[in-house]
Amino acid sequence: MIPVYSVAQVRVVESQEIARRGDATLMKLAATALASEAVAMLDEHPLTTQSLVVGLIGPGNNGGDGLYALAQLAELGCSILALQCTDKIHAEALADYTKAGGTLLPLSQGQDALANASLVIDAIYGIGYRPGADLPNLPRGARVLACDVPSGLDAATGLADDDVLLAERTLTFGAMKTGLLIGDGPLVTGELSVASLDFDFSEQNAQTQLVDENVARELLDQHRSWRDAGRHKYQRGVLGLIAGSELYPGAAQLTARAAVNCGVGLLRTHVPEEIAGLVAAAAPETVPLDDEQIREALSSARRYLHGRGAKISAWAIGPGLDSRTPPTGIIADVFTSRQPAVIDASGLELVPTGPSEQPRVLTPHAKELRMLLRRAGVSVTTEEIATDPVRWTRWAALAYNAVVLLKGPTSYIVAPNGSSLVVCHGAAQLATAGSGDVLTGILGYLLSDSSITGVSGLQTVSNSRMMELTACAASIHGYLGRITAKDGTVSASRLIDRLPAAMKEFGF
Structure with a gap:
């Protein structure tokens, strides 16, 4: 996982590294990483x-x-030009750049060059940016590589100016910084990567941990085995889905299709009779599940939670339920079990506060988190949640004794003990009706498969593993949004169609 630190922490460590290794040495190391990233983008x-x-x-x-990075790119055969955007400039670096044959022009004389540039390196302010500083206007469609932090973004708060330089890719130095992941950060940084430069953060406590796609693949592989190829459908995960209503029939169909397209061993669905035909038509692989069968599955779970003897190994509850007339009795029974559950949408209005043996993931967006907190006696506004999302997600996790996933361009995953993970996908196209139902299907499948959870028999899934798998589901979901958006607009149905290919990219 990638540790995330505040700007104040980064400044402390950076000062120590400058004192130990020298300013010029660190700049040249950063420049080498920046030039390498530029070459990758050009390729x-x-x-x-x-x-x-x-x-x-x-x-x-x-x-x-x-x-320094431009000088290195010149040695690699690139045509280079530096545009001076402020009154002052780093004298030693300028001398190195000039020695490499580089030309320096004032920004006012560089508009034609910007229009013809294959790549623009934004090296104006970094973490030293202050709101209101002058920023250049770039041509529409310019490919921008941000050096450390996009100019116009406050790396401490995540707030961006209206004329922030939107990056296609951001290479940040030393460590991942909080402001790149909160507020406006995910919308302006593009693809994020870290050049650690061997900074020593051993005396600093990370504020949270970032799970990117590579980390997600590692987490998913923790308990997989070559023996998995010999499992039958009941061993590959049996997911029980309680969802849908006559008022909202589509949500149950979307969640069911998502779970099936993930590759769940068996999906059993508890939906109102009025929409059962629609769900069966949308996902003919599903098997209906009535109240009595749910009670039988819960009784069986007391003897065997996971694997060969499990009639249901995990639950997905809530998408499309009519909050006015939900199947409250049977859901209450499920809430007393020790099988893992993902709870979304109207299911969030039913989940009880306080201690529970059931490993749960609640998946609210900001307004739903406000509702959950008010049910627990905590009054908060969506604006306050946006300002300090980890704090308020932590309150909900404690109140409901559950892992809580706060959905958004950055997803925050917090456990009852206060530990947290963050997933940053920045795919604005995922803000579309039914997208959350797709996420519920993905996470429901991950929680149902014992080769993914790593538990069997009467073991329960730990909150730490629930957090990890929630982060993996959010990472898959974000990747899915990006690949779907590459060739057109995004809808939940299109996400589901791309899901098998996305799952393959994560090793399924």
Whole structure:
């Protein structure tokens, strides 16, 4: 996992590293990483003519990083140009850049070059940005690589100016910074990566841990075995879905299709009779589940929770339920079991507060989190949640004794003990009707498969593993949004159609 630190923590460690290794050494290390990232981006869109890389250069070390990187790119055969965006400039880095044959122009004389640039390196401010500073206007469609932090973004708060330089990719130095992941951060950073530069954060406590796609793959592989190929359908996860209503028939269909397209061994559905035909038509692989069969499954679970003897190994509850007339009795019975459950949408209005033996994941968006907190006696506004999402998600996790996933461009996953993970996908296209139902199907499947959870027999899934799998589901969901958006607009149905290919990318 990738530790996330505050800007204040990064500044402390950065000062220590400068004292130990020297300013110029660190800048040149950062520049090497930046130049490598630039080459990777240029290789994604190879040109027949020589690539022009334009650097937007600011006054401090961030500008120095950019100048040193441009000098290295010149040695690799790129055509380079530096545009001075502020009154001051890093003198030593400028000398190195000039020695490499680079030209420095004022920003006002560089508009034609920006229009023709293969890549723009934003090296103006970094973590030293202050709101209200002048920022250049870039041509529409410019490919931007941000050096450390996109100019116009406050790396401490995640607040961005209206004219922030939107990055296609951001390479941040030392460590992942909080402001890149909260507020406006995920909307302006593009693809995020970290060049650690061997900074020593051993004396700092990370604020949270970031789970990216590579980490998600590692987490999913923890308990997989070559023997999994010999399992039958009941061993590959049996998910019980309680969802849908005559008022909202589509949600149950979407969640069912998502679970099936993930590859669940067996999906059993408890839906109102009025929409049973619709669900069966949407996902003919499903098997209906009535009240008596649920009680039988819960009774069986007292003897065997997971694997060969489990009639249901996990639950997904809530999508499309009519909150006015939900099947409260049978859901209450499920809430007393020790089988893992993901609870979404109207199911969040039914989940009880307080201690519970059931491992649960609650998946609210901000308004639903406000509702959960008010049910627990905590009054808060959505604006307050947006300002400090981890704090308020932590309150809900404690109140409901559950792992809570706060959904958004950055997803926050918090356990009752206060530990947290974060997933940042920045796929705005996922803000579409039914997208959350797809996420519920993905997570429901992950919780149902014992080769993923790593538990069998009468073991229960730990909150730490519930957190990890929730982060994995959010990561798959974010990846799914990005690949779906590449060739058109996004809808929940299109997400589901792409789900088998996405699952394959994560090792399924």
